[in-house]
Amino acid sequence: AQSVTQPDIHITVSEGASLELRCNYSYGATPYLFWYVQSPGQGLQLLLKYFSGDTLVQGIKGFEAEFKRSQSSFNLRKPSVHWSDAAEYFCAVGANTGNQFYFGTGTSLTVIP
Amino acid sequence: GAVVSQHPSRVICKSGTSVKIECRSLDFQATTMFWYRQFPKQSLMLMATSNEGSKATYEQGVEKDKFLINHASLTLSTLTVTSAHPEDSSFYICSADDSTYEQYFGPGTRLTVT
Numbered sequence: 001a002q003s004v005t006q007p008d009i010h011i012t013v014s015e016g017a018s019l020e021l022r023c024n025y026s027y028g029a030t031p032y033l034f035w036y037v038q039s040p041g042q043g044l045q046l047l048l049k050y051f052s053g054d055t056l057v058q059g060i061k062g063f064e065a066e067f068k069r070s071q072s073s074f075n076l077r078k079p080s081v082h083w084s085d086a087a088e089y090f091c092a093v094g095a096n097t098g099n100q101f102y103f104g105t106g107t108s109l110t111v112i113p
Numbered sequence: 114g115a116v117v118s119q120h121p122s123r124v125i126c127k128s129g130t131s132v133k134i135e136c137r138s139l140d141f142q143a144t145t146m147f148w149y150r151q152f153p154k155q156s157l158m159l160m161a162t163s164n165e166g167s168k169a170t171y172e173q174g175v176e177k178d179k180f181l182i183n184h185a186s187l188t189l190s191t192l193t194v195t196s197a198h199p200e201d202s203s204f205y206i207c208s209a210d211d212s213t214y215e216q217y218f219g220p221g222t223r224l225t226v227t
Contacts, residue, residue: 026138027188032214032215034215036218040206043221044157046205049215051214080209092155094214099145099210100162101147101159101208101216103156104156105155105156106155106156108154
């Protein structure tokens, strides 16, 4: 069965520090992978996506993610975090039939000055 | 880019009444739309998948008679919460698929049942 795991429920980093949010998935075929960010009371904003090709993908707001098939991972990174990055981050896997999405449980990011 | 709107953004209703939430794809045709529910500090839970002109497919545990979904056109899907109760209070998010394996999410609707 398809599933997405985000092992870290909550992460706190200092402003200017680097960030890595982990995402592991279980999917039988080649996955379509997404990272979304959600501010309180808001909808989801797409940060980046991976469908095929280069396994290192660049997104908005300085984020990037790397698809590692051997590890079934799609970790999100940012070299220098800004206070405005504090939010909830969701990893998702899209099925290539029916386009159903499977979301991870989310990682809450706190940025301290 | 593809834009999905939801209306209303917030709604408060009394227990026992029904409330309708609209989801529109503004600049593309959506053959499939999805409805999610999100509790505070939790992830999105898929409620149902709707295809234009056909009945919605509900996830296990979701009451189809309580959460009525209508996908009347390629740009509009509605979710009606019937006989709402306080436990139905939640954040409801819709998304639309433009057949490119990507979903575009609406801004969400905060439902409060008093």
